[in-house]
Amino acid sequence: MKSTRSQSSLRLTRTLEALAPSTQAYASRDLLLVGGVVPRESAHAYAAALADVLQPALKHWEMDDARAAVALRAAERGDDALVDELLHAAAFGGSSYGRPLVPMRNASKVPQSALEEHVANCYVAQRALLVTAGLEADEASALASDVLGALPAGTAAPAPTAYRGGERLLEMPGNNGTHFALAHSTAGVSAAAVAVLEAMLGEFVAAVGRHNRVGVNGRLGKLDASELLSAVAFTSGSGDAAVLGVRGQAADGAQAKHSVAAVRATLDALTTLADGPELVGAKHRATRALLERYATADVTAHLATAAATAPSSLSAAALVEQIAALSAADVAGAAKKIKATP
Numbered sequence: 001m002k003s004t005r006s007q008s009s010l011r012l013t014r015t016l017e018a019l020a021p022s023t024q025a026y027a028s029r030d031l032l033l034v035g036g037v038v039p040r041e042s043a044h045a046y047a048a049a050l051a052d053v054l055q056p057a058l059k060h061w062e063m064d065d066a067r068a069a070v071a072l073r074a075a076e077r078g079d080d081a082l083v084d085e086l087l088h089a090a091a092f093g094g095s096s097y098g099r100p101l102v103p104m105r106n107a108s109k110v111p112q113s114a115l116e117e118h119v120a121n122c123y124v125a126q127r128a129l130l131v132t133a134g135l136e137a138d139e140a141s142a143l144a145s146d147v148l149g150a151l152p153a154g155t156a157a158p159a160p161t162a163y164r165g166g167e168r169l170l171e172m173p174g175n176n177g178t179h180f181a182l183a184h185s186t187a188g189v190s191a192a193a194v195a196v197l198e199a200m201l202g203e204f205v206a207a208v209g210r211h212n213r214v215g216v217n218g219r220l221g222k223l224d225a226s227e228l229l230s231a232v233a234f235t236s237g238s239g240d241a242a243v244l245g246v247r248g249q250a251a252d253g254a255q256a257k258h259s260v261a262a263v264r265a266t267l268d269a270l271t272t273l274a275d276g277p278e279l280v281g282a283k284h285r286a287t288r289a290l291l292e293r294y295a296t297a298d299v300t301a302h303l304a305t306a307a308a309t310a311p312s313s314l315s316a317a318a319l320v321e322q323i324a325a326l327s328a329a330d331v332a333g334a335a336k337k338i339k340a341t342p
Contacts, residue, residue: 003059005056007052012049015045019049020036020038024036048147050147055123055151086168086170086179126153130147168180168181177251177256178256180257180260181247182245184244185242186235195290197338198233198286200270201245201263201266202232202233204266205263229248229251230248231249232246232248270332271339273331275327275328276328287320
């Protein structure tokens with residue numbers, strides 16, 4: 001943890017360590033999440049310490065260390081970092097949400113004023129959410145009022161992110177192929193239907209890699225496995241900024257475009273999906289993936305992320321039930337709606 005406006009980095013670290021065995025932090029374009037597990041009697045002190053994290057001092061030497069750490073992580077991730085940025089550029093074009101962060105050597109060029117503006121605009125009570133598990137509702141409400149009330153109030157809520165849509169290709173240096181990303185907005189589509197569509201797209205690209213066979217229900221032209229070096233279906237973002245798509249790497253630009261066309265054809269084929277084993281298998285895969293995510297991560301972190309971005313999907317059990325209840329017509333309708341985006 002870095003220094004805050006009220007205490008040093010050392011003091012904050014010691015405070016958190018005294019209250020909780022560990023504290024996790026996660027940041028994305030959607031949100032910043034910090035939390036941990038503490039004894040009930042320490043909940044107030046711990047929540048207050050976490051709220052203090054949202055008021056960083058932004059000391060120059062600490063920011064220099066952070067910039068160096070960001071650059072190092074990006075270098076370790078290599079092409080994966082580039083592909084992740086490609087997804088956002090494909091989905092959101094020139095908007096601030098879609099502006100690439102890499103090459104991360106640019107992290108050293110982020111001015112102090114930009115960091116200060118970000119904290120002033122985003123780390124405020126209006127955008128903060130306290131999620132607890134193990135406290136009674138009235139206790140949690142009082143705790144949130146007390147702790148979050150100490151943060152600056154903030155101004156109006158941000159405008160919805162503008163989805164631009166489409167595809168992006170990125171040719172890698174040294175004859176290392178061409179990365180591609182295709183993203184479609186899922187705004188207004190149920191989380192259950194998106195999960196099933198992701199499972200179906202994932203099965204298509206996996207089948208190509210395994211067997212060099214035709215895709216969904218045999219309705220697609222063959223996509224040679226030799227052309228597609230790797231590919232994976234993905235969902236990214238949340239709320240109005242959520243997208244569904246496929247990212248991958250092909251041997252060259254022409255084959256990347258062929259791969260994108262095949263994925264588009266797959267999604268088009270899903271708009272006429274009929275009941276059958278294909279749908280049953282996709283629903284099973286979507287359910288298994290959902291339960292694995294909940295089984296391998298902090299429940300409170302899941303609750304916080306869902307509450308901040310998609311309150312309707314707070315319950316994993318409810319989402320599993322929604323997946324089970326989906327008909328072929330439901331999934332086909334979702335595919336049509338998603339396919340209609342750029």
